[in-house]
Amino acid sequence: MDEKELFKGYRGAALEALKQYNAYIWSDVELTTDESTFIGLILPRSEQQDEFHIVIKLRTGYNIGVRASKVRDIKINGRKEAHYKIPEKEFPYSPKMPRVMLFGTGGTIASRLDYRTGAVIPAFSPGELYGSVPELADICNLETVKLYGVFSENMGPEQWIGTAKAIAAEIEKGVDGIVIGHGTDTMHHTAAILSFMIQDSPVPIVMVGSQRSSDRPSSDAALNLIHSVKTAAESDIAEVMVCMFGPTSDMYGILHRGxxxxxxxxxxxxxxxxxGDIPLATVNNQSIKPLRSDYKKRRNDRNFKLVPYFDDNVAIVYYYPAMHPDIFDxxxxxxxxGIVIAGTGLGHVNKPVYPALKRAQEAGVAVYMTVQTLWGYAQMYVYDTGRDLMELGVVPLANMLPEVAFMKLGWALGQTHELDKVKEIMLTPVAGEMTEREPSNGYLIFQGGIPEVEEFISTIKK
Amino acid sequence: MDEKELFKGYRGAALEALKQYNAYIWSDVELTTDESTFIGLILPRSEQQDEFHIVIKLRTGYNIGVRASKVRDIKINGRKEAHYKIPEKEFPYSPKMPRVMLFGTGGTIASRLDYRTGAVIPAFSPGELYGSVPELADICNLETVKLYGVFSENMGPEQWIGTAKAIAAEIEKGVDGIVIGHGTDTMHHTAAILSFMIQDSPVPIVMVGSQRSSDRPSSDAALNLIHSVKTAAESDIAEVMVCMFGPTSDMYGILHRGxxxxxxxxxxxxxxxxxGDIPLATVNNQSIKPLRSDYKKRRNDRNFKLVPYFDDNVAIVYYYPAMHPDIFDxxxxxxxxGIVIAGTGLGHVNKPVYPALKRAQEAGVAVYMTVQTLWGYAQMYVYDTGRDLMELGVVPLANMLPEVAFMKLGWALGQTHELDKVKEIMLTPVAGEMTEREPSNGYLIFQGGIPEVEEFISTIKK
Structure with missing residues (x-):
């Protein structure tokens, strides 16, 4: 193996440290710093990554980056190249199966594919996915297109608009369902904006990711992928959804409204x-079970509305006590x-910021109120505080989540800067982002602190 | 009754409207606007309130403010003065009972006391509370002091420091337990700062409020008050706690670590x-049942540490995708x-803000990372994103909640502006604000979407 392969991805200080102790990638090592000792495999890195850290896959499956300057010793116990290469097989084509398009944007679902540490050989083509998760071939004819390869915290208007347009083109071409692989950090943000940008889709649009990469024993990657592809291929629910792991056991996945x-x-x-609501459905490898009936249904036509706009001059202000008005100024x-406030309680902020909100109103900034409790409604008629804020032009958004309100406000301002029209857009529900009431079973409960429930949960976990 | 009494608290446009239709306070009316008709009692208002709204207590018990300029008609159906006057009785003194001090700061727990709408006659003295909630006399000898009368969103450093000092003086005087009546909006913020300002208290410090005022049938005010006074008088747990309603039934209250x-x-x-943890205990009118054993215990000595400092030049930045660096600039x-970031996932923000974080580091601003998922830990060693942020001086705060981190950072900066010392303070747990691990039953579960749990919950609700 040439040196480039031996030290794949390492440069600078990290490369020096490896050479000093005769370690290279896939070395099984005991690495010592002043504070700790780490036991595991040295992983390769990708070219874009920094030159300061050596990355080790610990025995637990977790990867850890150790700063090269802190390394005091590396003992070599052997070499164990992990077999991340996926056996590639041609994805079988079956004329009776539905056609599903999997778009990649980056993130951990692509973990044999595009894994952040660079440790894992990419696997994203239909053939590679088939080699890795053969169950997919029993569900559909799968096609894949990699749209982006970014960590989800770096997703932005360019990627949202690009993804919406790619979805639109696929719907027009007659696809039966769409899956979008996405990092989990901002998956709910992207789900919200796609819910606004692609309206009345005739087919399911399913976002999926994984919290643990597929090289870890507890990975949810394969299960989530099977559930999402099954949903795209077979579900009667034609909405933008998030399909992820349900309970702590792996009995089923949950389909959440975007x-x-x-x-x-x-x-x-x-x-x-x-x-503040109940999910759309549960899904396992046998079936998709709706938990409610008020969803938009799959259709055979190709009609839908594409509204691909976003103005990112929008901010979330998360209220905290003793806030100064200069935050708004x-x-x-x-x-x-546009500003989305996540207020306390029913939608409150302190008096000292009122003058700044008045200045925002005078400057034509659209200011909307959501609640940082996450559950419940902004109800600004109950207390004087709320009524005062409405006088200052702050508009309550019922039970719209702060992140969803942020995405919707950017989307509304992308269409118009006329405040009356923005308000009309904001207050007209598009995809379930505001609901008339919260179902009685929409609130969270805790295992801890409710002895009866705790006991019960322990029985169903067995 | 003189005119001032007839229109108690009304002035300006609201007073004009009442006069126009011969309505006054306690009139039972049918008030019509262009949009709606409201049926209920016209409530008196307090002097500080605005002159634009008429406040009506609807039949549901909710109060609503109607803008005077929108009133089209008011039909008078009678007059029903609500009997909010509390029968005052002398609070019985029993030499064997523990002594409890109830501090008032404002908010809905004082709802027969200091109710926001001004509709309710204040009831806060021990005699009034005894007349209203006689069970209190079976628990303790109660004393009351009104420290403040502010809505909880207006609580700030002055009130936090003043409350901490008042608590300290009472502990020194030998009180057996302290209850703090507080609006619910920022009760958890105040609970956090009191946990830092009063360390190793020998007696329980119990925060309490109510979500529904005591003139509503579903009020939690009396029950919460009984539970909190019982905890202050009898509990072995000498920590700063929040005592509020537990499950959706009124079986018990929960004591939460501050x-x-x-x-x-x-x-x-x-x-x-x-x-991300389990509560300290449940409480009902019979007993206080700890759910864990690792709490600080009641002592007979009067030793404790008062650290009453706060620098409010601190902000929470709640990360959203496509954030611009100017938020930090x-x-x-x-x-x-000081800045507390509530990042996505394990503690991430997008690349475009990195240069601004570098500028923050150069300017000596203390920047800390928490997670906006609320549950789970900031783990910045897992991905390059996290490692890059730590290079820029961003310090992860494990599972400290964003609001708690904000209060702690203001408290730390109130003591010193030396960044190394601030960091030492931030990373040294004072009162359970960071824990080594999350118990397996510390995460939320939902009634919706987990059919087995939903079914079970419906059985225990009966």
Whole structure:
């Protein structure tokens, strides 16, 4: 193997450190720093990554980056090249099966594909996916197109608009369902904007990702992929949805409406949760079971509305006590056109910021109110605080989630800067982003603190 | 009755409208606007309130403000003065009972007391509380002091420091427990800062409020008050706690650790939830049942640490995709000393803001990372994104909640502006604000979408 292969992706300080201790990629090492010792495999890196860290796959399956300057010793215990190469087989074509398009944007679902650490051989073509998850061939004829390869926190208007247009083109070409592989961090943001940009789709549009990469034993990648592809191919629900891991066991996935879902845990697989509503359906490898009937149904026509606009001069202001008015003044001065406040309680902020909100109103900035409790409604008629804020032009958005309100406001301002028209757009529900009431079973409950439930959960977990 | 009494609190346009239709306070009316008709009682208002709205108590118990200029007709159906006057009785003194101090700061718990609409006769003295909630006399010898009368969104450093000092003085005087009546909107913020300002208290410090005022049939005010006073008087747990309504039934209240609790529903009574951990205990009128054993215990000594400082040049930046770097630049230019980011996923922001974070680092601004998923940890070693941010001086705060991190950073900067010392303070747990791991039953589950749980919940609700 030539040196480039031996130290794949390493340069600068990290490369020096490896050479010093005769370590190279796939070395099974015991690496010591002043603080700790790490045992695991040295992973290759991709070209774009920094030159300061050595990345080790720990025995737990987690990858960790160790700063080269902190390395005090590396003991070599062997070499174990991981077999990440996917056996590629031709994806079988079956004329009776529905046609599904999988768009890649980046993120962990592409974890044998495009994995962030660079450790994993990409696997994204239909043939590679078939080699990796053969169940897919029992569901559909799969095609794949990589639209982007960005971490989801870097998704922005360019990618949202590009994805919406790619979806539109596929619908017109007659696809039966669409799957979008996406990093999980901002998957709910993208689900919201696609819900606004592609209206009345005749086919399911299913977003999917994974919280744990497919080289870890507890990976949710394959299961989520099977569930999402099944939904795209077979579901009667023609909405923009997020398809992710359901409960803590792997019994089923959940289909969440794109405008009512939020990432609620930084690392759990069951991170996506429908907020203030009930999910659309559960899905397993046998069937898709709707949990409600008020969804938009699959159609055979090719009619839909594409509204691919976004003005990113919009901000979320997350209220905290003792907030100074300069938070709003800065946004006004810098030319922001829209502000979504996530207020406390029913939609409140403190009195000292009122004058700045008045200045926002005078400057023609569109200001909307959501609640940072996440569950429940902005109800600004109840207290004087709310009524005062409405006098200042702040418009409550019922139970629209702060992130969804942000995406909708950028989308509305992308279409018009006339405040009356923006308001009309904001207050007209497009895809379930505001609902008349919260179902009684839409609130979260906790395992902890409710002994009866805790006991019950422990029985169904077995 | 003189005119001032007849139109108590009304002035300007609202007073004119009432006079026009011969309506006055306690009139039972049918009020018509262009859009709606409202049936209910016209409530008196307090002097501080605006002159534009007529406030009506609807038959549902909710109060609504109707803009005077929109009134088209008011039909008078009678007059029904509500009997809000509390029968005042002397609070019985029993030498064997513990002594509890109830501090008032404002908010709905004082709803027969200090109710926002001005509709309700204040009831806050021990005698009035005894007349209203006689159970209190079976628990303790109650004393009351009104510290403030502000809506909780207007609480700030002055009130936090003043409350901490008042608590300290009471502990020194030998009180057995303290209850703090507080509006619910920012109760968790105040609970967090009191957890830092009063360390190692020998007695329980219990925050309480109510989501529904005591003139509504579903009010949680009396129950929460009984639970909190019982906790202050009898509990072995000597920590800063939030005592609020537990499940959707009124079986029990929950005691939440002051640094791990958050308001999670804008209107439900069961709004406060322990996040990423299990609550300290449940409480009903019979007993207090700890759910864990690792709490600080009640002591007979009077030793504790008072650290009453706060620098409010601190902000929360709640990350959203496509964020511009000017969000951070504005804070740097305006002299903010600390920034708490609520990042996506494990603690991420997009690349375009990196240069601004570099400028923050150069300007000596303390920047800390929390997660907007609320559950889970900021883990910035996992991806390059996180490692890059740490290079820029951004410090991850494990599972500290964004609001708690904000309060702690203001508190740390109130003590020192030396960044190394600030960091030491931030990373040293004071009161459970960071924990080593999340218990497996610390995550939320939903009634909706988990058919087995939903069915079970419906059985325990009966």
């Amino acid at each position: 405008t009512r879902v939020r990432k609620m845990h930084s690392s759990y697989r069951s991170t996506f949760r429908t907020i 800065s946004l006004i001065e810098r030319g922001y056109k | 640094t791990r609790v958050r308001k999670m529903h804008s209107s439900y009574r069961s709004t406060f939830r322990t996040i 504005s804070l740097i230019e305006r002299g903010y000393k």
